[in-house]
Amino acid sequence: MPSPSDAKAPLLEIDNVRREFDDGQVLALRGVNLTIQEGEYVAIMGSSGSGKSTLLSLLGALDTPNSGEIRYRGQPLSTYPELGQFRAKHLGFIFQSFLLLPTLTALENVLVPMFEMPWPRPERQRRAAELLEAVGMGHRLNHMPEKLSGGERQRVAIARSLANEPSILLADEPTGNLDTQNAAQIMDLLRSVHHQRKNTMILVTHDPAIAKTADRIITMRDGQVVEDTQPHPPTAIS
Amino acid sequence: MTLLQLTLKNLSRRRVRTALTIMGIGLGIGAVVALLGLAWGLEASWTDAYKVRKTDLVVRRSGGGLIAQPFPDSASEQVAQIPGVSHVASLLTEVLSIESVPMMVVSGRQWQSFLWENLKIVSGRLPKDATEKVVVLGTLAAEMLEKKPGDKITIEIDEFEVVGIADGGAVVENGAVMISLPLLQGIMQKDKMVNFINVRLDPKSRDPHTVSQVIQQHIPGCRVDIADEVLSQSDGVKTFKAMNWGTSIIALLVGTFGVMNTMFMSVFERTREIGILLALGWKRSRILRMILLESVTLCFAAGIVGIVAGIALLKILTLMPWMQGRIEPQITVELLSLALGLAIAVGVASGLYPALHCTRINPSLAIRQV
Numbered sequence: 001m002p003s004p005s006d007a008k009a010p011l012l013e014i015d016n017v018r019r020e021f022d023d024g025q026v027l028a029l030r031g032v033n034l035t036i037q038e039g040e041y042v043a044i045m046g047s048s049g050s051g052k053s054t055l056l057s058l059l060g061a062l063d064t065p066n067s068g069e070i071r072y073r074g075q076p077l078s079t080y081p082e083l084g085q086f087r088a089k090h091l092g093f094i095f096q097s098f099l100l101l102p103t104l105t106a107l108e109n110v111l112v113p114m115f116e117m118p119w120p121r122p123e124r125q126r127r128a129a130e131l132l133e134a135v136g137m138g139h140r141l142n143h144m145p146e147k148l149s150g151g152e153r154q155r156v157a158i159a160r161s162l163a164n165e166p167s168i169l170l171a172d173e174p175t176g177n178l179d180t181q182n183a184a185q186i187m188d189l190l191r192s193v194h195h196q197r198k199n200t201m202i203l204v205t206h207d208p209a210i211a212k213t214a215d216r217i218i219t220m221r222d223g224q225v226v227e228d229t230q231p232h233p234p235t236a237i238s
Numbered sequence: 239m240t241l242l243q244l245t246l247k248n249l250s251r252r253r254v255r256t257a258l259t260i261m262g263i264g265l266g267i268g269a270v271v272a273l274l275g276l277a278w279g280l281e282a283s284w285t286d287a288y289k290v291r292k293t294d295l296v297v298r299r300s301g302g303g304l305i306a307q308p309f310p311d312s313a314s315e316q317v318a319q320i321p322g323v324s325h326v327a328s329l330l331t332e333v334l335s336i337e338s339v340p341m342m343v344v345s346g347r348q349w350q351s352f353l354w355e356n357l358k359i360v361s362g363r364l365p366k367d368a369t370e371k372v373v374v375l376g377t378l379a380a381e382m383l384e385k386k387p388g389d390k391i392t393i394e395i396d397e398f399e400v401v402g403i404a405d406g407g408a409v410v411e412n413g414a415v416m417i418s419l420p421l422l423q424g425i426m427q428k429d430k431m432v433n434f435i436n437v438r439l440d441p442k443s444r445d446p447h448t449v450s451q452v453i454q455q456h457i458p459g460c461r462v463d464i465a466d467e468v469l470s471q472s473d474g475v476k477t478f479k480a481m482n483w484g485t486s487i488i489a490l491l492v493g494t495f496g497v498m499n500t501m502f503m504s505v506f507e508r509t510r511e512i513g514i515l516l517a518l519g520w521k522r523s524r525i526l527r528m529i530l531l532e533s534v535t536l537c538f539a540a541g542i543v544g545i546v547a548g549i550a551l552l553k554i555l556t557l558m559p560w561m562q563g564r565i566e567p568q569i570t571v572e573l574l575s576l577a578l579g580l581a582i583a584v585g586v587a588s589g590l591y592p593a594l595h596c597t598r599i600n601p602s603l604a605i606r607q608v
Binding site for chain 2: 057060062085086087088091093103104108111115160164
């Protein structure tokens with residue numbers, strides 16, 4: 001079992017993390033070191049194959065490193081007996097291709113992560129409806145994903161990522177499948193969510209224009225962090 | 239939204255495949271219902287016959303099939319002398335082809351024994367004596383043979399007059415041709431031979447198990463069964479039941495692999511979705527439960543279909559000439575519960591491996607699948 005979290009520790013610490021694939025033939029991450037504070041809005045930028053998506057998978061506890069350690073509030077993720085529980089309680093995911101469940105309505109898609117929370121059913125329904133309302137999808141609660149536009153699907157996915165009130169939002173190319181107008185609206189929505197809810201936002205993108213909306217830009221190349229800048233004043237909360 | 243609602247949505251996305259799988263395992267469950275309904279019905283039909291005759295013990299030769307091998311009638315006199323026995327009645331039972339009916343029970347009964355007492359004459363009369371060349375038909379036998387009192391009936395090469403139609407109170411009695419013992423012994427050329435001795439015990443006597451042991455000691459080569467257990471102890475019935483169970487198990491195994499195939503196809507198609515659920519924080523145990531619930535729900539529906547199909551099949555079989563008068567299929571709560579229980583067990587067995595496969599999915603790789 002993980003030890004009690006350290007309130008003074010950084011939200012996320014990535015300590016000399018390496019990740020290999022195909023028995024070491026592909027070296028996706030070559031000893032990455034990073035610290036991410038609570039409330040930061042971070043963009044991880046890089047070209048295809050730079051290791052940014054692998055890093056996001058590791059930060060999202062979807063994958064485990066070959067060596068090195070990732071700590072959440074001082075606790076190594078490797079000490080969590082069920083990483084699913086960690087994801088359910090602390091993380092919200094937004095994917096490039098939305099990844100909504102096609103047989104479920106917008107409302108039901110937002111309800112899916114709440115299976116892991118101890119909330120009664122009416123409470124879940126209320127929360128899910130409120131979240132969809134907050135992302136401008138209150139009028140499409142019972143629509144199936146196939147009946148929604150790309151922008152609308154990503155709004156539902158954003159509502160779903162917020163379902164369990166996570167401390168960290170992880171967005172993997174959230175505008176990659178959207179046209180310019182919808183992409184701008186989604187970025188505005190993410191910025192607004194970050195401001196209102198004070199979550200830590202970690203956004204992976206290959207688009208410098210999208211990255212510039214973040215407080216901090218981490219640039220990756222060949223599995224390593226090559227640049228870590230802060231173009232905007234940080235929004236970290238005390 | 240509950241896990242069951244999610245399960246139903248998953249099953250309804252491929253309606254044709256779900257329906258075909260339900261039909262497949264449903265037929266297996268239907269076979270179980272029909273075959274066990276027959277086997278249990280066979281036992282119950284003969285047990286009922288002994289009940290209406292008020293027979294406590296049945297003496298017959300060891301071994302043999304459903305119709306026991308003959309033995310000398312003199313044994314009945316020995317049985318009658320045993321303390322605790324109040325009445326004995328010898329019986330020669332044969333299954334013969336009579337006119338248009340291919341298999342009919344012909345029951346040669348000791349004249350003036352209690353075996354004639356339970357017969358309620360519906361029309362006509364009983365024979366006047368043991369030598370009168372007549373028969374009495376059970377109500378079902380009369381229907382099957384389309385005979386009424388006064389008609390002639392040919393058994394083997396001898397012709398007899400039907401003098402009465404009787405209600406014997408049990409399907410086996412009603413489906414039989416009843417004739418006095420010496421006449422049937424003559425027809426079958428089994429002089430002074432019988433194949434069953436029905437025994438009634440003195441109500442104040444020792445318990446039936448003790449008396450049956452004493453009879454077995456006095457008549458070597460014979461076995462004695464408590465009337466309720468005669469059929470279940472019969473080698474023929476044991477073989478019949480074993481064959482029915484064997485067929486049922488094969489049908490269920492075929493169904494199990496069918497459901498497993500469906501579940502595997504279903505989870506392979508949904509690898510990405512299961513990856514999404516894992517990414518969103520679903521416990522692996524919840525994924526396991528969801529897949530198992532899908533498989534059990536599928537098989538539960540198949541169980542309902544199978545029960546309906548099995549009952550329909552039994553109703554059709556009841557109309558067959560070779561069934562009438564011998565077996566009344568048993569459709570009991572016990573049988574239906576067993577069918578549903580087996581369906582659920584098939585659901586768990588067939589869903590477990592695909593469900594375990596899902597718990598090993600790597601969410602990071604699964605969500606990248608196209």
